[in-house]
Amino acid sequence: KSLEKALDRSLKSLDTNYVDLYQIHFPNPTIDLKKTLRTMEKMIDMGKMKYIGLSNFNLNLIKRAQNALSKYEITSVQINYNIFHRKNQRGIIDYCEKNHIAVMAYFPLGHGKVTQPQYNKYFDHIRKTVGDVPNANIALAYLVSKHHNAFPIPRASNREHVMQNVKFSDLLLKDEEMKYLENRL
Numbered sequence: 481k482s483l484e485k486a487l488d489r490s491l492k493s494l495d496t497n498y499v500d501l502y503q504i505h506f507p508n509p510t511i512d513l514k515k516t517l518r519t520m521e522k523m524i525d526m527g528k529m530k531y532i533g534l535s536n537f538n539l540n541l542i543k544r545a546q547n548a549l550s551k552y553e554i555t556s557v558q559i560n561y562n563i564f565h566r567k568n569q570r571g572i573i574d575y576c577e578k579n580h581i582a583v584m585a586y587f588p589l590g591h592g593k594v595t596q597p598q599y600n601k602y603f604d605h606i607r608k609t610v611g612d613v614p615n616a617n618i619a620l621a622y623l624v625s626k627h628h629n630a631f632p633i634p635r636a637s638n639r640e641h642v643m644q645n646v647k648f649s650d651l652l653l654k655d656e657e658m659k660y661l662e663n664r665l
């Protein structure tokens with residue numbers, strides 16, 4: 481009941497009849513996952529939301545969530561994923577790729593870490609082939625070049641950063657460029 485009320489409140493604040501994606505922010509061990517997901521399915525049928533997403537779920541919980549659904553699929557999974565924090569996330573990403581689930585990468589800039597000057601020398605090497613683009617764009621391009629199902633969600637409060645970051649999708653890294661960064665960061 482509280483889930484339905486929360487979505488109704490959000491729809492009202494957003495002044496819309498439906499949201500495309502509704503995500504469970506964190507797993508809550510005190511609430512039956514199946515009940516939550518079945519309620520979300522009901523809300524899809526009511527036209528209040530289109531797709532179900534998870535966030536901060538580990539691989540076992542993602543599988544449990546899939547099994548708990550009766551008629552719809554998990555559409556997206558949001559995880560902490562960036563060039564510095566990647567090794568133990570690969571299992572989830574590979575699984576999602578096989579199961580046609582989108583991966584939304586939060587902290588895609590390592591909470592701003594990729595822009596710290598001590599890493600410039602590694603990004604400078606990539607700039608030799610891709611041209612004069614900022615560290616942030618290379619770090620975002622790394623994620624989408626590595627996985628076709630990865631969707632980074634960078635945050636920027638500075639207008640210039642926003643304008644820079646939207647251009648990252650113009651850039652794709654080659655395998656050797658990705659390997660260079662992987663071996664050093």
Ligand SMILES: NC(=O)c1ccc[n+]([C@@H]2O[C@H](COP(=O)([O-])OP(=O)(O)OC[C@H]3O[C@@H](n4cnc5c(N)ncnc54)[C@H](OP(=O)(O)O)[C@@H]3O)[C@@H](O)[C@H]2O)c1
Pocket residue numbers: 505535536558585586587588589590591592593595614616617633634635636637638639640641642644645
């Ligand atoms: N699902 C979850 O549990 C969860 C948890 C945490 C975060 N998130 C989501 O993840 C998103 C990103 O998280 P985040 O903000 O912590 O990390 P982030 O996107 O990795 O890094 C943001 C930082 O990078 C800086 N930045 C952005 N673009 C830049 C550029 N082109 N050049 C230089 N610096 C740049 C920003 O500075 P300025 O602000 O000065 O532009 C900000 O300090 C948020 O939208 C948030 O909603 C989700």
